[in-house]
Amino acid sequence: MPHPDALRWDERYSRETERFALRAPRHLLTSHLDLLPPNGLILDAACGTTSTGRYLAAHGWRVIALDVSNAALRLARQKVKKDASPVSFAVMDMVNPWLPESHFDVILNFYFLSRPIIPTYRQALKPGGLLFFETYLREPHANAERYLESQELRRFFDDWDILHYIEVERLVRARSGYEESRWTAQLIARKPK
Template sequence: MHPNQEKWDRIYSNRPDTNPVTAEVLQHNQHLLPETGYVLDLACGLGGNSLLLAEKGLTVSSWDISPVAIRHLQQRAQAKNLSIDAKVRDVIEQPPEANSVDVLVVTHFLQRDMTELLTATLRPGGLLFYQTFCRNKVSQQGPSNPDYLLKDNELLTMFAGLKVRVYREESLLGDHSMGWRNQAMLVAEKV
Protein backbone atom coordinates (compact mmCIF):
# COMPACT_ATOMS: atom_id res chain seq x y z
CA MET A 1 0.00 0.00 0.00
CA HIS A 2 1.27 3.46 -0.95
CA PRO A 3 1.99 5.64 2.15
CA ASN A 4 -0.33 8.38 0.85
CA GLN A 5 -3.14 5.87 0.42
CA GLU A 6 -2.68 4.65 3.97
CA LYS A 7 -2.63 8.24 5.28
CA TRP A 8 -5.82 9.29 3.46
CA ASP A 9 -7.65 6.04 4.24
CA ARG A 10 -6.94 6.67 7.92
CA ILE A 11 -8.12 10.29 7.68
CA TYR A 12 -11.38 9.40 5.91
CA SER A 13 -12.01 6.39 8.17
CA ASN A 14 -11.65 8.50 11.32
CA ARG A 15 -13.91 11.37 10.25
CA PRO A 16 -17.08 11.50 12.31
CA ASP A 17 -18.87 13.35 9.49
CA THR A 18 -18.47 11.98 5.99
CA ASN A 19 -20.81 14.49 4.36
CA PRO A 20 -18.87 15.78 1.37
CA VAL A 21 -18.41 19.52 1.01
CA THR A 22 -18.31 21.41 -2.27
CA ALA A 23 -15.33 23.74 -2.59
CA GLU A 24 -16.03 27.47 -2.57
CA VAL A 25 -14.38 27.91 -5.96
CA LEU A 26 -17.07 25.69 -7.44
CA GLN A 27 -19.96 26.87 -5.25
CA HIS A 28 -19.42 30.53 -6.10
CA ASN A 29 -18.53 30.05 -9.76
CA GLN A 30 -20.72 27.20 -10.93
CA HIS A 31 -22.46 29.62 -13.29
CA LEU A 32 -19.28 29.45 -15.43
CA LEU A 33 -19.66 25.71 -16.05
CA PRO A 34 -20.61 24.52 -19.53
CA GLU A 35 -24.04 22.94 -20.02
CA THR A 36 -22.44 19.69 -21.18
CA GLY A 37 -18.98 18.19 -21.09
CA TYR A 38 -16.56 15.82 -19.44
CA VAL A 39 -15.29 16.75 -15.96
CA LEU A 40 -12.44 15.31 -13.93
CA ASP A 41 -12.48 15.86 -10.17
CA LEU A 42 -8.81 15.19 -9.43
CA ALA A 43 -7.91 13.94 -5.93
CA CYS A 44 -11.63 14.18 -5.20
CA GLY A 45 -11.70 13.11 -1.56
CA LEU A 46 -15.27 12.43 -0.45
CA GLY A 47 -16.55 13.92 -3.70
CA GLY A 48 -18.51 17.04 -2.77
CA ASN A 49 -17.44 18.65 -6.04
CA SER A 50 -18.29 15.52 -8.03
CA LEU A 51 -21.81 15.37 -6.64
CA LEU A 52 -22.55 19.00 -7.55
CA LEU A 53 -21.11 18.53 -11.04
CA ALA A 54 -23.17 15.38 -11.66
CA GLU A 55 -26.30 17.18 -10.42
CA LYS A 56 -25.58 19.82 -13.09
CA GLY A 57 -25.78 17.07 -15.74
CA LEU A 58 -22.08 16.91 -16.59
CA THR A 59 -20.23 13.65 -17.24
CA VAL A 60 -18.07 13.22 -14.15
CA SER A 61 -15.01 11.12 -13.39
CA SER A 62 -13.61 11.26 -9.86
CA TRP A 63 -10.17 10.01 -8.90
CA ASP A 64 -8.62 9.63 -5.47
CA ILE A 65 -5.88 7.51 -3.95
CA SER A 66 -8.13 6.49 -1.03
CA PRO A 67 -10.45 3.49 -1.49
CA VAL A 68 -12.29 4.65 1.65
CA ALA A 69 -13.07 8.05 0.07
CA ILE A 70 -14.10 6.50 -3.25
CA ARG A 71 -16.39 4.02 -1.49
CA HIS A 72 -18.12 6.91 0.37
CA LEU A 73 -18.53 8.80 -2.91
CA GLN A 74 -19.95 5.78 -4.72
CA GLN A 75 -22.48 5.24 -1.90
CA ARG A 76 -23.53 8.92 -1.98
CA ALA A 77 -23.85 8.95 -5.76
CA GLN A 78 -25.95 5.79 -5.71
CA ALA A 79 -28.21 7.17 -2.95
CA LYS A 80 -28.76 10.33 -5.05
CA ASN A 81 -29.15 8.33 -8.28
CA LEU A 82 -26.20 10.17 -9.87
CA SER A 83 -23.84 8.71 -12.42
CA ILE A 84 -20.22 9.30 -11.36
CA ASP A 85 -17.29 7.23 -12.57
CA ALA A 86 -15.38 7.11 -9.27
CA LYS A 87 -12.05 5.30 -9.29
CA VAL A 88 -9.19 4.64 -6.92
CA ARG A 89 -6.27 6.17 -8.77
CA ASP A 90 -2.94 7.67 -7.76
CA VAL A 91 -3.07 10.85 -9.84
CA ILE A 92 0.69 11.36 -9.51
CA GLU A 93 1.54 7.89 -10.80
CA GLN A 94 -1.35 7.82 -13.32
CA PRO A 95 -2.07 11.40 -14.39
CA PRO A 96 -4.84 12.32 -16.82
CA GLU A 97 -4.24 12.33 -20.56
CA ALA A 98 -3.71 15.52 -22.57
CA ASN A 99 -6.77 17.19 -24.13
CA SER A 100 -9.13 14.87 -22.27
CA VAL A 101 -11.41 17.11 -20.18
CA ASP A 102 -13.66 20.13 -20.55
CA VAL A 103 -13.49 20.96 -16.84
CA LEU A 104 -10.77 20.06 -14.37
CA VAL A 105 -11.45 20.53 -10.65
CA VAL A 106 -8.55 20.46 -8.19
CA THR A 107 -9.11 21.26 -4.52
CA HIS A 108 -6.75 20.84 -1.58
CA PHE A 109 -4.16 19.09 -3.72
CA LEU A 110 -0.86 20.73 -4.63
CA GLN A 111 1.74 18.97 -6.74
CA ARG A 112 3.68 21.77 -8.41
CA ASP A 113 5.50 19.57 -10.90
CA MET A 114 2.12 18.57 -12.39
CA THR A 115 1.16 22.12 -13.42
CA GLU A 116 2.03 21.74 -17.11
CA LEU A 117 0.38 18.34 -17.23
CA LEU A 118 -2.82 19.70 -15.65
CA THR A 119 -2.90 22.55 -18.16
CA ALA A 120 -2.39 20.07 -21.01
CA THR A 121 -5.28 17.95 -19.67
CA LEU A 122 -7.75 20.68 -20.62
CA ARG A 123 -9.28 20.74 -24.08
CA PRO A 124 -9.30 24.13 -25.85
CA GLY A 125 -11.91 26.27 -24.10
CA GLY A 126 -11.68 24.04 -21.03
CA LEU A 127 -11.92 25.42 -17.51
CA LEU A 128 -9.75 24.83 -14.47
CA PHE A 129 -11.34 25.29 -11.02
CA TYR A 130 -8.53 25.26 -8.44
CA GLN A 131 -8.57 25.92 -4.69
CA THR A 132 -6.03 25.14 -2.00
CA PHE A 133 -4.35 26.47 1.13
CA CYS A 134 -1.86 29.36 1.35
CA ARG A 135 1.24 29.92 3.45
CA ASN A 136 -0.05 33.30 4.66
CA LYS A 137 -3.06 32.23 6.67
CA VAL A 138 -4.83 33.55 9.73
CA SER A 139 -5.41 30.15 11.36
CA GLN A 140 -3.87 26.69 11.41
CA GLN A 141 -6.49 25.34 9.01
CA GLY A 142 -5.00 23.03 6.38
CA PRO A 143 -1.53 21.53 6.14
CA SER A 144 1.52 22.96 7.88
CA ASN A 145 4.12 21.62 5.43
CA PRO A 146 5.10 24.51 3.09
CA ASP A 147 5.38 22.02 0.22
CA TYR A 148 1.56 21.87 0.29
CA LEU A 149 0.93 25.59 0.77
CA LEU A 150 0.80 28.27 -1.91
CA LYS A 151 3.06 31.31 -1.88
CA ASP A 152 1.44 34.70 -2.55
CA ASN A 153 -0.12 34.73 -6.03
CA GLU A 154 1.43 31.36 -6.84
CA LEU A 155 -1.66 30.03 -8.60
CA LEU A 156 -1.42 32.96 -11.01
CA THR A 157 2.15 32.06 -11.92
CA MET A 158 1.57 28.31 -11.95
CA PHE A 159 -1.19 28.65 -14.53
CA ALA A 160 0.10 31.74 -16.36
CA GLY A 161 -0.65 30.10 -19.73
CA LEU A 162 -4.38 30.11 -18.99
CA LYS A 163 -6.76 33.07 -19.16
CA VAL A 164 -7.79 34.05 -15.62
CA ARG A 165 -11.54 34.35 -15.17
CA VAL A 166 -11.72 34.44 -11.35
CA TYR A 167 -9.00 34.84 -8.73
CA ARG A 168 -9.27 35.37 -4.99
CA GLU A 169 -6.59 35.38 -2.32
CA GLU A 170 -7.02 37.71 0.63
CA SER A 171 -3.89 36.72 2.54
CA LEU A 172 -3.37 38.73 5.74
CA LEU A 173 -4.89 42.03 4.61
CA GLY A 174 -7.39 43.96 6.69
CA ASP A 175 -9.73 42.57 9.33
CA HIS A 176 -8.81 38.89 9.75
CA SER A 177 -12.19 38.09 11.27
CA MET A 178 -13.91 38.83 7.97
CA GLY A 179 -13.65 37.62 4.40
CA TRP A 180 -12.42 34.38 2.89
CA ARG A 181 -9.09 33.45 4.44
CA ASN A 182 -6.36 30.79 4.36
CA GLN A 183 -6.89 29.72 0.73
CA ALA A 184 -6.64 30.90 -2.84
CA MET A 185 -9.02 30.11 -5.68
CA LEU A 186 -8.64 30.30 -9.42
CA VAL A 187 -10.94 29.72 -12.37
CA ALA A 188 -9.01 29.85 -15.61
CA GLU A 189 -9.72 29.03 -19.24
CA LYS A 190 -7.52 27.33 -21.80
CA VAL A 191 -7.70 29.42 -24.97
Protein backbone atom coordinates in the same frame (compact mmCIF):
# COMPACT_ATOMS: atom_id res chain seq x y z
CA MET B 1 2.83 -2.19 -0.97
CA PRO B 2 0.29 0.49 0.11
CA HIS B 3 0.89 4.07 -1.02
CA PRO B 4 1.89 6.25 2.00
CA ASP B 5 -0.72 8.92 1.10
CA ALA B 6 -3.38 6.17 0.86
CA LEU B 7 -2.45 4.84 4.30
CA ARG B 8 -2.62 8.33 5.82
CA TRP B 9 -5.90 9.32 4.15
CA ASP B 10 -7.68 5.95 4.51
CA GLU B 11 -7.04 6.25 8.23
CA ARG B 12 -8.41 9.82 8.31
CA TYR B 13 -11.53 8.87 6.33
CA SER B 14 -12.23 5.96 8.70
CA ARG B 15 -11.67 8.12 11.78
CA GLU B 16 -13.50 11.26 10.59
CA THR B 17 -16.19 9.64 8.43
CA GLU B 18 -19.05 11.98 9.40
CA ARG B 19 -17.00 15.14 8.89
CA PHE B 20 -15.90 14.14 5.38
CA ALA B 21 -19.19 12.56 4.29
CA LEU B 22 -21.20 15.66 5.16
CA ARG B 23 -18.91 18.11 3.33
CA ALA B 24 -20.72 20.62 1.10
CA PRO B 25 -19.79 21.19 -2.56
CA ARG B 26 -17.10 23.85 -2.91
CA HIS B 27 -18.51 27.37 -3.12
CA LEU B 28 -15.97 28.47 -5.74
CA LEU B 29 -17.65 26.03 -8.13
CA THR B 30 -21.29 26.40 -7.10
CA SER B 31 -21.02 30.18 -7.38
CA HIS B 32 -19.68 29.97 -10.97
CA LEU B 33 -21.93 27.29 -12.48
CA ASP B 34 -22.82 29.68 -15.33
CA LEU B 35 -19.25 29.26 -16.68
CA LEU B 36 -19.59 25.49 -17.15
CA PRO B 37 -20.31 24.07 -20.62
CA PRO B 38 -23.52 22.00 -20.75
CA ASN B 39 -22.89 18.21 -20.86
CA GLY B 40 -19.15 18.65 -20.29
CA LEU B 41 -16.79 15.99 -18.95
CA ILE B 42 -15.42 16.98 -15.55
CA LEU B 43 -12.38 15.63 -13.71
CA ASP B 44 -12.58 15.90 -9.92
CA ALA B 45 -8.92 15.39 -8.96
CA ALA B 46 -8.02 14.20 -5.44
CA CYS B 47 -11.78 14.22 -5.04
CA GLY B 48 -12.14 12.84 -1.51
CA THR B 49 -15.83 12.08 -0.98
CA THR B 50 -16.47 14.00 -4.22
CA SER B 51 -18.94 16.44 -2.71
CA THR B 52 -18.40 18.85 -5.61
CA GLY B 53 -18.33 16.10 -8.25
CA ARG B 54 -21.55 14.55 -6.89
CA TYR B 55 -23.23 17.96 -6.93
CA LEU B 56 -22.29 18.36 -10.61
CA ALA B 57 -23.45 14.82 -11.44
CA ALA B 58 -26.79 15.61 -9.78
CA HIS B 59 -27.04 18.56 -12.17
CA GLY B 60 -26.35 16.47 -15.27
CA TRP B 61 -22.58 16.70 -15.82
CA ARG B 62 -20.44 13.59 -16.40
CA VAL B 63 -17.77 13.26 -13.72
CA ILE B 64 -14.56 11.26 -13.36
CA ALA B 65 -13.46 11.23 -9.72
CA LEU B 66 -9.90 10.17 -8.80
CA ASP B 67 -8.30 9.85 -5.38
CA VAL B 68 -5.56 7.81 -3.73
CA SER B 69 -7.89 6.82 -0.87
CA ASN B 70 -10.18 3.86 -1.44
CA ALA B 71 -11.94 4.69 1.85
CA ALA B 72 -12.89 8.12 0.46
CA LEU B 73 -14.20 6.64 -2.77
CA ARG B 74 -16.25 4.01 -0.90
CA LEU B 75 -17.97 6.81 1.03
CA ALA B 76 -18.46 8.82 -2.14
CA ARG B 77 -20.02 5.90 -4.06
CA GLN B 78 -22.64 5.40 -1.35
CA LYS B 79 -23.66 9.04 -1.66
CA VAL B 80 -24.19 9.41 -5.42
CA LYS B 81 -27.87 10.28 -5.96
CA LYS B 82 -29.91 7.59 -7.75
CA ASP B 83 -31.06 9.91 -10.54
CA ALA B 84 -27.66 11.61 -11.01
CA SER B 85 -25.46 11.27 -14.08
CA PRO B 86 -22.88 8.53 -13.70
CA VAL B 87 -19.71 9.25 -11.72
CA SER B 88 -16.69 7.10 -12.67
CA PHE B 89 -14.43 6.47 -9.69
CA ALA B 90 -10.84 5.24 -9.70
CA VAL B 91 -8.12 4.94 -7.10
CA MET B 92 -5.11 6.80 -8.45
CA ASP B 93 -1.96 8.56 -7.26
CA MET B 94 -2.37 12.14 -8.48
CA VAL B 95 1.10 13.36 -7.56
CA ASN B 96 2.41 12.93 -11.09
CA PRO B 97 -0.13 11.01 -13.17
CA TRP B 98 -0.54 10.65 -16.91
CA LEU B 99 -3.86 12.01 -18.23
CA PRO B 100 -5.06 12.01 -21.85
CA GLU B 101 -4.45 15.18 -23.85
CA SER B 102 -7.27 17.71 -24.48
CA HIS B 103 -9.77 15.40 -22.79
CA PHE B 104 -11.63 17.29 -20.05
CA ASP B 105 -13.92 20.31 -20.29
CA VAL B 106 -13.37 21.17 -16.64
CA ILE B 107 -10.81 20.12 -14.02
CA LEU B 108 -11.44 20.60 -10.30
CA ASN B 109 -8.56 20.66 -7.84
CA PHE B 110 -9.78 21.43 -4.34
CA TYR B 111 -7.48 21.29 -1.31
CA PHE B 112 -4.74 19.16 -2.84
CA LEU B 113 -1.36 20.33 -4.05
CA SER B 114 1.04 18.50 -6.30
CA ARG B 115 3.27 20.83 -8.31
CA PRO B 116 4.25 18.10 -10.83
CA ILE B 117 0.57 17.74 -11.80
CA ILE B 118 0.30 21.32 -13.07
CA PRO B 119 1.74 20.59 -16.57
CA THR B 120 -0.56 17.52 -16.71
CA TYR B 121 -3.64 19.66 -16.03
CA ARG B 122 -2.45 22.15 -18.65
CA GLN B 123 -2.36 19.48 -21.37
CA ALA B 124 -5.38 17.41 -20.20
CA LEU B 125 -7.88 20.28 -20.50
CA LYS B 126 -9.50 20.88 -23.87
CA PRO B 127 -8.75 24.25 -25.49
CA GLY B 128 -11.31 26.61 -23.94
CA GLY B 129 -11.60 24.30 -20.90
CA LEU B 130 -11.75 25.56 -17.32
CA LEU B 131 -9.61 24.88 -14.28
CA PHE B 132 -11.01 25.48 -10.79
CA PHE B 133 -8.22 25.38 -8.21
CA GLU B 134 -8.37 26.21 -4.52
CA THR B 135 -6.03 25.28 -1.71
CA TYR B 136 -4.16 26.60 1.30
CA LEU B 137 -1.37 29.12 1.26
CA ARG B 138 1.72 28.27 3.26
CA GLU B 139 1.87 29.47 6.83
CA PRO B 140 5.18 29.97 8.62
CA HIS B 141 6.83 26.61 9.48
CA ALA B 142 4.40 24.60 7.30
CA ASN B 143 5.64 21.98 4.83
CA ALA B 144 6.32 23.91 1.59
CA GLU B 145 5.52 20.84 -0.53
CA ARG B 146 1.83 20.85 0.44
CA TYR B 147 1.09 24.57 0.44
CA LEU B 148 1.16 27.35 -2.13
CA GLU B 149 3.23 30.47 -1.92
CA SER B 150 1.40 33.75 -2.42
CA GLN B 151 0.76 34.40 -6.17
CA GLU B 152 2.30 31.02 -7.13
CA LEU B 153 -0.96 29.57 -8.46
CA ARG B 154 -1.61 32.60 -10.63
CA ARG B 155 1.94 32.39 -12.05
CA PHE B 156 1.42 28.74 -13.15
CA PHE B 157 -1.37 29.95 -15.45
CA ASP B 158 -0.32 33.47 -16.33
CA ASP B 159 -0.52 32.66 -20.07
CA TRP B 160 -4.20 31.57 -19.65
CA ASP B 161 -7.29 33.71 -19.32
CA ILE B 162 -7.59 34.23 -15.55
CA LEU B 163 -11.29 34.70 -14.78
CA HIS B 164 -10.89 34.81 -11.02
CA TYR B 165 -7.92 34.91 -8.64
CA ILE B 166 -8.02 35.86 -4.99
CA GLU B 167 -6.18 35.09 -1.81
CA VAL B 168 -8.70 35.01 0.97
CA GLU B 169 -8.90 34.19 4.67
CA ARG B 170 -11.47 31.50 5.49
CA LEU B 171 -12.75 29.86 8.62
CA VAL B 172 -12.21 26.09 8.41
CA ARG B 173 -13.06 23.35 10.85
CA ALA B 174 -9.81 21.88 12.15
CA ARG B 175 -9.33 18.26 13.21
CA SER B 176 -9.76 19.44 16.80
CA GLY B 177 -13.36 20.31 15.88
CA TYR B 178 -12.74 24.04 16.42
CA GLU B 179 -12.83 26.59 13.62
CA GLU B 180 -9.59 28.30 12.68
CA SER B 181 -8.73 30.88 10.09
CA ARG B 182 -6.53 29.88 7.13
CA TRP B 183 -5.39 31.70 4.01
CA THR B 184 -6.31 30.11 0.70
CA ALA B 185 -5.77 30.91 -2.97
CA GLN B 186 -8.63 30.52 -5.46
CA LEU B 187 -8.23 30.43 -9.23
CA ILE B 188 -10.52 29.97 -12.20
CA ALA B 189 -8.56 29.93 -15.46
CA ARG B 190 -9.52 29.18 -19.07
CA LYS B 191 -7.09 27.40 -21.40
CA PRO B 192 -6.57 29.38 -24.60
CA LYS B 193 -8.38 28.07 -27.73
